Amino acid sequence: MGVAYSVGEVDHLYTFFVQWSPDIYNKGKKKRCKPCNNVRKKRHNAYLVDKEVNGINKAFRKTVSKPKVAKKWEIITVKDSKRRLSLCSSVESEVDDSEYQEDDFPVLSHESQLLDEYHLQKLVAHLPPRTQGSPWQLAYSTVIHGSSLKTLYRNLANLDSPVLLVIKDMHKKVFGAFCSDPFRVSKYCYGTGETFLFSFNPDFQLYRWSGENSYFVSGNLESLQIGGGGGGFALWLDADLYHGASFSCPTFHNAPLSTHEDFIVQDVEVWTVQN
Structure with missing residues (x-):
């Protein structure tokens, strides 16, 4: 035969069970506190910001970095070198006596x-x-x-x-x-x-x-x-x-x-x- 309880009694009884058996009656019922949520949100937002900044920095470094250019080597004779220097330094038609x-x-x-x-x-x-x-x-x-x-x-x-x-x-x-x-x-x-x-x-x-x-x-x-x-x-x-x-x-x-x-x-x- 069942026992009838009023609403107040039911609440009181549920409180008693939760207090003495929290692992059974409170499993899955925990609520995240607002301070924890705020900290995690801040950490998450900071992570997103850092990730975006890092991405921008990487893109910027790729943009401003000097392109790799293959070195070109040329072998010239002493005579060619003197001739090139003479052509670069010459600003008049007259020739220097020392040459x-x-x-x-x-x-x-x-x-x-x-x-x-x-x-x-x-x-x-x-x-x-x-x-x-x-x-x-x-x-x-x-x-x-x-x-x-x-x-x-x-x-x-x-x-x-x-x-x-x-x-x-x-x-x-x-x-x-x-x-x-x-x-x-x-x-x-x-x-x-x-x-x-x-x-x-x-x-x-x-x-x-x-x-x-x-x-x-x-x-x-x-x-x-x-x-x-x-x-x-x-x-x-x-x-x-x-x-x-x-x-x-x-x-x-x-x-x-x-x-x-x-x-x-x-x-x-x-x-x-x-x-």
Whole structure:
């Protein structure tokens, strides 16, 4: 026969059983406390945040890391290395005198009375590339052929190559001009922008074409003229190759080549630079 209990009694009895037998009546009924839930949530959220940050860091490192590039090796000779350095360092068309070796030194057909080793070293460094390495032939010398402009013209009549005019005056100053064409009698000026003036007075000075005019060279039986367009010629010689003059002129924007604008010639040499 069953026993009837009121609702209050049932609750009281259930409380008694739970208190004395919690393993049986409280199994599966435990509730997580809010503090534990909060801690786990924080740990879980922190884990998610850390995971996202780590993922971002890994992606960032992959983005900014330097790509692996295979090393390329090249074997070059010492000659190629010097040539590359020369090309990189060169900012002007003129060549540094120190770069010239013994192989670049000109071979002269005769011993010069006016040019020594220092003069040759300075001049050869500024000659056009088409003349580099070419032998120098003595075409005219006052010591050998006498002092005559007509003889100079005659000795150069069969030439088709640049010439180097070298003058030494009574003050022992050496100067002259490199001309792209051999000297000749002509009604009009001739020559190209390769023509330049030089002077050892006493330091080496070079005067290239300014581009202002094309009065390079002109000649007749009475005189030889180089440069012009102003109050005088850059270089002028008379028919006897005895009197000379040198003035500043627009063709080369040069200073007078000698210590005096008017000078007396001691010796003259003309060399041909054959291709």
